[in-house]
Amino acid sequence: MSGIVIAIDAGTTGIRSAAVDQAGNIISFSYREFTQHFPNPGWVEHDANEIWQTTLTTLQELSAQVDEPVAAIGITNQRETVVAWDRSTGEPLHNAIVWQDRRTAARCRALDEAGHLEMVRRRTGLVLDPYFSGTKIAWLFDEGGVPTENTAVGTIDTWLIWKLTGGAVHATEPSNASRTLLFDIDEMAFNQELCDALGVPMHVLPDVSTTSGRFGTTTSDCPFGAGIPISGAAGDQQSALFGQACFSPGDAKNTYGTGSFVLMNLGSQRPAPTEGLLTSVAWTMPGQAPTYCAEGAIFVTGAAVQWLRDGLNVIGEAAELEPLALQCDDTGGVMFVPALTGLGSPWWDPNARGTIVGITRGTGRPELARAVIEAMVFQTRDVVEAMGASAATTIGRLRVDGGASVMDTLCQMQADQLGVTVERPVNQQTTVMGAAFLAGIAEDFWGSPADAQAAWQLQESFAPNASVDRSTGYANWQRAVDRSLAWASE
Numbered sequence: 001m002s003g004i005v006i007a008i009d010a011g012t013t014g015i016r017s018a019a020v021d022q023a024g025n026i027i028s029f030s031y032r033e034f035t036q037h038f039p040n041p042g043w044v045e046h047d048a049n050e051i052w053q054t055t056l057t058t059l060q061e062l063s064a065q066v067d068e069p070v071a072a073i074g075i076t077n078q079r080e081t082v083v084a085w086d087r088s089t090g091e092p093l094h095n096a097i098v099w100q101d102r103r104t105a106a107r108c109r110a111l112d113e114a115g116h117l118e119m120v121r122r123r124t125g126l127v128l129d130p131y132f133s134g135t136k137i138a139w140l141f142d143e144g145g146v147p148t149e150n151t152a153v154g155t156i157d158t159w160l161i162w163k164l165t166g167g168a169v170h171a172t173e174p175s176n177a178s179r180t181l182l183f184d185i186d187e188m189a190f191n192q193e194l195c196d197a198l199g200v201p202m203h204v205l206p207d208v209s210t211t212s213g214r215f216g217t218t219t220s221d222c223p224f225g226a227g228i229p230i231s232g233a234a235g236d237q238q239s240a241l242f243g244q245a246c247f248s249p250g251d252a253k254n255t256y257g258t259g260s261f262v263l264m265n266l267g268s269q270r271p272a273p274t275e276g277l278l279t280s281v282a283w284t285m286p287g288q289a290p291t292y293c294a295e296g297a298i299f300v301t302g303a304a305v306q307w308l309r310d311g312l313n314v315i316g317e318a319a320e321l322e323p324l325a326l327q328c329d330d331t332g333g334v335m336f337v338p339a340l341t342g343l344g345s346p347w348w349d350p351n352a353r354g355t356i357v358g359i360t361r362g363t364g365r366p367e368l369a370r371a372v373i374e375a376m377v378f379q380t381r382d383v384v385e386a387m388g389a390s391a392a393t394t395i396g397r398l399r400v401d402g403g404a405s406v407m408d409t410l411c412q413m414q415a416d417q418l419g420v421t422v423e424r425p426v427n428q429q430t431t432v433m434g435a436a437f438l439a440g441i442a443e444d445f446w447g448s449p450a451d452a453q454a455a456w457q458l459q460e461s462f463a464p465n466a467s468v469d470r471s472t473g474y475a476n477w478q479r480a481v482d483r484s485l486a487w488a489s490e
């Protein structure tokens, strides 16, 4: 079959749209950043209209580069970030509240104190943390305007589907819905008891379709034209799990982007929750049982590199990090806990804050740079250790991707600290590839996930070095984490 599938990767810092051919090659792509708003300490917002306009710009640039027929559009998106808008005008009621935003920490504690944690964890597989959408939606309605019959709410997948279909379709799918705190992952539906506990009226929520399947078709606003099927949507981390061809239970990946997210395929059975970790829906395919995943969510890894660049001017660009870090053999005891937006798995402390300990007169830029890389490694080890507490989630091999995974030093240190092999693919745009495959499979552009498996190619494998000391540094890391916890007051 000739033609292409378009994947839209609506990330936290920018939108990447890509054209993928049938062999699974990205033949063209366009990337644009959009504005980050930090209106208060711990708050992070995006302008939903700017996200849509940026998406359109990337699609326009892409359509100027390719002129093959488009079989389908797939969407993957930053998860948990929520938008509320008016169905009649299409105007957002407020800026989107981003996953990193901590403004609902007190709300989460109140829900816990009211005794809801056990019910929430059993139904959603999540924990009560401001990270997830539910308390952000409740905040929008308390502070941003009371919902009316015309109010619609959605994560970024839902917002883009709504815009691409000209307001005809208000829908999401389980990989995104399972991050809202409002979705029961056994029943596969938004749940009244959860909505009541959080204070979210059910009528504002989208319909839940399958991850791979047709949501609707584009209007003529789409630069590729009207009538193109939008046939796949998935949260970026689940999309990367798909793009890494992690199709068997036990297969796991870590994406080192703004934050890092370790996801393991659990198959169609949902095991008992593991302390400190999340259980979510990986994806659903028509006529098949859902695939679940276990997840460790780390909020800040690549974002600490950006902070070294933009906040401290320690480096001029991200690619300078690794060579700078290699100017020293070790950090001289310096530990950086990048709890810049609290800590996620396995600590779940919204009031943790960034901490640098062990500084001496010998500490310089190389030591700091190296500490940033080590923090990625140690935070990942924290969640992999938590996964190892249950046989069902013990990791045997880790596939990696994301902007920071280009660093060989990071990949080797990760293998050494975990004691497992780390594999990096040729095509590290796994988030994009997942969305392309999910949409293309739905429209018979590809036959099955086996085609995604065939397109996956190993670039480099990092075997653990058994002579590396796995205890001393890690013990110091844990002492440093202790010092970062419960720092901010509410």
Ligand SMILES: Nc1ncnc2c1ncn2[C@@H]1O[C@H](COP(=O)(O)OP(=O)(O)OP(=O)(O)O)[C@@H](O)[C@H]1O
Binding pocket: 010, 011, 012, 013, 014, 078, 236, 256, 257, 258, 259, 301, 302, 303, 304, 305, 306, 318, 319, 320, 321, 322, 401, 402, 403, 404, 406, 407
């Ligand atoms: N050469 C490099 N060395 C170290 N870190 C890097 C390098 N290149 C990029 N990064 C880091 O990787 C991150 C970007 O990764 P990636 O492109 O995977 O994220 P993203 O998908 O844009 O993030 P999001 O989806 O959250 O918007 C940035 O935070 C950046 O600091």
Ligand SMILES: [Mg+2]
Binding pocket: 009, 011, 012, 236, 257, 431
């Ligand atoms: Mg991304």
